[in-house]
Amino acid sequence: MALPPPSNLSTLSFLLTTLATLFVTASLRLLVILSNSHSRPQRRQPGTPTRILIVLGSGGHTHEMFYLLRGLDTSKYTHRTYVVSSGDAFSAQRAVEFEQNLETLAKERGTAEAQPEPPSQAQSQSQSQSQSQSQSQGQQKQDTTEEGVGGGVATRRRRAPTILRTPHLGRQHYNIATIPRARLIHQSLLTTPFTSLYTLLSAIPILLSSPPLLPDSPPQDAFEAAACDLPDLIITNGPATAVIVVLASLLLKFFNVRGVQGRGKCRTVYVESFARVKTLSLSGRLLLRVVDRFLVQWEELEGAGGRAEFWGLLV
Amino acid sequence: MAEKQASKEQVTKVCFVTTGATAPFEALIESVLSASSIEALQKAEYTNLLVQYGTAKQLYESHAKAAIQRIREQGRSLKIDGLDFDQNGLRDQFQLVQRSNGVVISHAGSGSILEALRFQLPLIVVPNTSLLGNHQDELATAMAKNNYLIRGDVENLAPAILEAEQFKQKMTQFPPITSGKHRETKSFAGVMDEMLGFVE
Numbered sequence: 001m002a003l004p005p006p007s008n009l010s011t012l013s014f015l016l017t018t019l020a021t022l023f024v025t026a027s028l029r030l031l032v033i034l035s036n037s038h039s040r041p042q043r044r045q046p047g048t049p050t051r052i053l054i055v056l057g058s059g060g061h062t063h064e065m066f067y068l069l070r071g072l073d074t075s076k077y078t079h080r081t082y083v084v085s086s087g088d089a090f091s092a093q094r095a096v097e098f099e100q101n102l103e104t105l106a107k108e109r110g111t112a113e114a115q116p117e118p119p120s121q122a123q124s125q126s127q128s129q130s131q132s133q134s135q136s137q138g139q140q141k142q143d144t145t146e147e148g149v150g151g152g153v154a155t156r157r158r159r160a161p162t163i164l165r166t167p168h169l170g171r172q173h174y175n176i177a178t179i180p181r182a183r184l185i186h187q188s189l190l191t192t193p194f195t196s197l198y199t200l201l202s203a204i205p206i207l208l209s210s211p212p213l214l215p216d217s218p219p220q221d222a223f224e225a226a227a228c229d230l231p232d233l234i235i236t237n238g239p240a241t242a243v244i245v246v247l248a249s250l251l252l253k254f255f256n257v258r259g260v261q262g263r264g265k266c267r268t269v270y271v272e273s274f275a276r277v278k279t280l281s282l283s284g285r286l287l288l289r290v291v292d293r294f295l296v297q298w299e300e301l302e303g304a305g306g307r308a309e310f311w312g313l314l315v
Numbered sequence: 316m317a318e319k320q321a322s323k324e325q326v327t328k329v330c331f332v333t334t335g336a337t338a339p340f341e342a343l344i345e346s347v348l349s350a351s352s353i354e355a356l357q358k359a360e361y362t363n364l365l366v367q368y369g370t371a372k373q374l375y376e377s378h379a380k381a382a383i384q385r386i387r388e389q390g391r392s393l394k395i396d397g398l399d400f401d402q403n404g405l406r407d408q409f410q411l412v413q414r415s416n417g418v419v420i421s422h423a424g425s426g427s428i429l430e431a432l433r434f435q436l437p438l439i440v441v442p443n444t445s446l447l448g449n450h451q452d453e454l455a456t457a458m459a460k461n462n463y464l465i466r467g468d469v470e471n472l473a474p475a476i477l478e479a480e481q482f483k484q485k486m487t488q489f490p491p492i493t494s495g496k497h498r499e500t501k502s503f504a505g506v507m508d509e510m511l512g513f514v515e
Contacts (some may be wrong), residue, residue, distance in 0.1 A: 075509075267510050271503065277456075
C-alpha cells in the first residue's frame with residue numbers, strides 16, 4: 001500500500017489546520033487593525049506631551065517634508081524623532097537646521113509677545129489655562145516639577161506668565177534616529193528582502209522609544225515619558241524607508257505592543273510628493289490602504305484607492 | 316561670490332539659470348547659451364546672464380565662450396557669468412533676481428521649484444524630457460496651468476523668455492492661499508492637529 005502511516009497523515013492535517021487557522025486569525029486581526037485606525041482621536045489640549053516621528057528620505061523627499069512641517073507648533077508636538085537612513089548626512093543636517101530655525105522663530109515671537117497685551121485677551125488666555133489645568137491635573141503636576149528642573153523652559157515661562165503655549169525646543173525635545181538602508185545602490189535584488197527585513201527590525205526600537213536623556217534613569221517628567229513612549233503620529237512622504245517604518249508600526253499594532261491599539265498611538269499619515277500629478281509613486285501605492293490618512297497634492301489624484309484626500313498644495 | 320561680481324557693475328536685469336548640482340541638465344546649459352535664447356534675452360533688455368552649471372564646467376565654458384564671441388561681433392552687450400555650486404543654496408542668486416526684476420530659468424527638480432517660488436519670482440521651468448518616468452513634464456505642465464510658473468521648452472527657450480516679461484502681473488501667489496476642494500484650505504498642520512485631536 002502506498003498510503004503513509006496514519007501518524008504522518010494526522011501530523012500533516014494538523015499542520016494544515018494550524019496554518020489555516022493562523023492565516024484566518026491573522027487576516028481578521030489585520031482587518032480589525034486597519035478599520036480601527038480610522039477612529040476619531042480623543043480631544044487633547046496644547047501642552048499635552050506628544051511624540052511625533054518624521055521619516056526623512058533622499059534629497060527631494062526631505063526638502064518637501066520640511067516645507068510640509070514649516071512653522072511646526074512645538075507647544076503641541078513636544079517631541080520630534082527624525083528618522084534618517086544611514087549615510088544620509090544631508091537629511092540629518094536639515095533636521096538640525098529645521099529645529100534651530102524653530103528656536104529662532106520662537107525667540108522672535110517670545111519677545112514680541114512679551115509686550116503688554118490688552119486685558120481682555122489676557123483674561124481669556126488665563127481662563128483657558130485654568131480649564132486645561134483642571135482637565136489634566138496629573139500631567140500639570142509633573143509639569144511643575146519640570147519647571148523646577150529644566151532651567152531654560154522655566155525662565156521663559158517666568159518672563160511671560162500669560163503664555164499658555166510653551167514651545168518645547170532644544171536638544172532634549174528632538175532626536176535623530178538612524179536606520180540601515182533597505183537597499184544599497186547597486187545591491188542585488190536577491191538580497192534586498194533580507195536587508196529590508198533587517199531595516200524593519202531596526203525600526204522597531206526607534207518606534208518604541210527615543211533614547212532617554214540620562215541612560216538608565218526613568219523619565220523625569222511627562223514630556224520625557226512621552227518621548228520614551230510610542231509616537232502618537234508617524235509622518236511620511238515617499239522614501240522607501242517610510243514604507244518600512246509604517247510596516248513596522250503595523251507589526252506593533254498586530255501584536256498590540258504596549259497597548260498601541262487601545263491608546264491610539266502610531267497613527268500614520270502619508271503625503272504624496274508634490275511632483276506626483278497624475279500617478280501615485282510606488283511608496284504611495286504600497287501605503288495607500290495601510291496608512292490612516294493619505295494626502296495628495298493634485299486634484300487628479302483625489303480619491304485614488306477610494307481614500308486619497310486633496311486639500312491643495314501643502315508644500 | 317557671483318553676486319559680488321555682478322554688483323560691482325551696473326546690474327539692472329538678471330537672468331539666473333540653475334541646472335541642478337549633482338547631475339546638471341546639460342541640454343539646458345546649451346539651450347540658454349544658444350543664439351536664439353541670447354537674442355530673446357537682449358530683446359527683453361537683460362544685462363546679466365548667470366548660469367549655475369554644477370559639474371558641467373567644461374560644457375558651460377565652451378558654450379559661454381561662443382556666446383560671448385557672438386555678442387561681441389554683433390556689438391551688443393550682455394554679461395555672462397557662471398558658478399558651479401553654492402554651498403549655501405541659491406538664496407543670494409534668487410535675491411539678486413528679485414532686486415533686479417529678472418527671471419529664473421530652472422531645471423524641473425521639485426526642490427529648486429519650491430525654493431524659487433517662495434521668492435515670488437517669474438520662473439521658467441524646463442523639464443528634462445530625456446528622463447523617462449521622471450514626471451518632470453507633468454509637474455511643470457500642471458504648475459504652468461495654474462499660473463505658478465512658465466513651462467519652457469529645452470529645444471526653444473526664446474518664447475518662454477519673452478513670455479516672462481508679462482508674467483509677473485498674472486502670476487499666482489505661492490504657496491496658494493486658497494486652493495483645493497471647493498477653494499477650501501487646509502494646511503498640513505491642520506491635518507496633523509485633526510489626527511491627534513488638537514481642536515481649537
